[in-house]
Amino acid sequence: MQTENDHIKKIVTEFTSQTIGIENPEGLCFVTCLPVSILLETHQIANSISYGDAPRNKSVVNHCWITLDHEGTIIDPTIRQFDPNMESTYVGKLDDNKVTKKYVPINASDQELFLSTYKIWAEPLINRQPRTIKREPEFEHKMIYANIKTATVLYSYISTMAYADQLMSSFKCNRYYSPIFKFLKEKSKSDNHFILNLKNEMPQAFDLLLSKALRDE
Numbered sequence: 001m002q003t004e005n006d007h008i009k010k011i012v013t014e015f016t017s018q019t020i021g022i023e024n025p026e027g028l029c030f031v032t033c034l035p036v037s038i039l040l041e042t043h044q045i046a047n048s049i050s051y052g053d054a055p056r057n058k059s060v061v062n063h064c065w066i067t068l069d070h071e072g073t074i075i076d077p078t079i080r081q082f083d084p085n086m087e088s089t090y091v092g093k094l095d096d097n098k099v100t101k102k103y104v105p106i107n108a109s110d111q112e113l114f115l116s117t118y119k120i121w122a123e124p125l126i127n128r129q130p131r132t133i134k135r136e137p138e139f140e141h142k143m144i145y146a147n148i149k150t151a152t153v154l155y156s157y158i159s160t161m162a163y164a165d166q167l168m169s170s171f172k173c174n175r176y177y178s179p180i181f182k183f184l185k186e187k188s189k190s191d192n193h194f195i196l197n198l199k200n201e202m203p204q205a206f207d208l209l210l211s212k213a214l215r216d217e
Helices: 002-019 029-042 110-126 137-158 164-168 171-190 192-201 206-215
Strands: 048-056 059-067 073-076 090-093
Touching (some): 002 029, 002 073, 002 137, 029 048, 029 059, 029 137, 137 206
């Protein structure tokens, strides 16, 4: 079991090193967990996204992580937002870590929690008004940037696979990429300067992602 956990931790850590890097992942739990969940499925690793509350800076915030099995093994790829001294990825039981043992899982259906979280996540990308949660423009920009960067890294990985088209058309991938592609299409039409800046700031595979977005009309 420990060998398997180490393998999973390596996959996730290599991925987030290209997305989050060394920055504080505060507010980026769903931005990170949804693509990591897809990444794990490409490795035939069953998983689900879990939701709950977590203490941070004398307050309580919404948080999500990935659950691997019925024995309670989880992955938290944004654990450093609660303790910067932690390794970037935690794989283990909730109760076996000083940070995760303080999480309080929400007792509701996974589908209900996913849909409500997904809606809030997608709003800046599809520019739905009014926002369910009002955020500072600077933070929304950070979220959009993180989404596009993470989507680029994930697409770079998927595009090398023999069944890439099948993966991209799967329900989960389609749901993930749909608002991101919508954002890129709209920006390509209305703000070429923004797109040019993205090309300079994003990983090299961004051109592949952009081409895919513009093809999927």
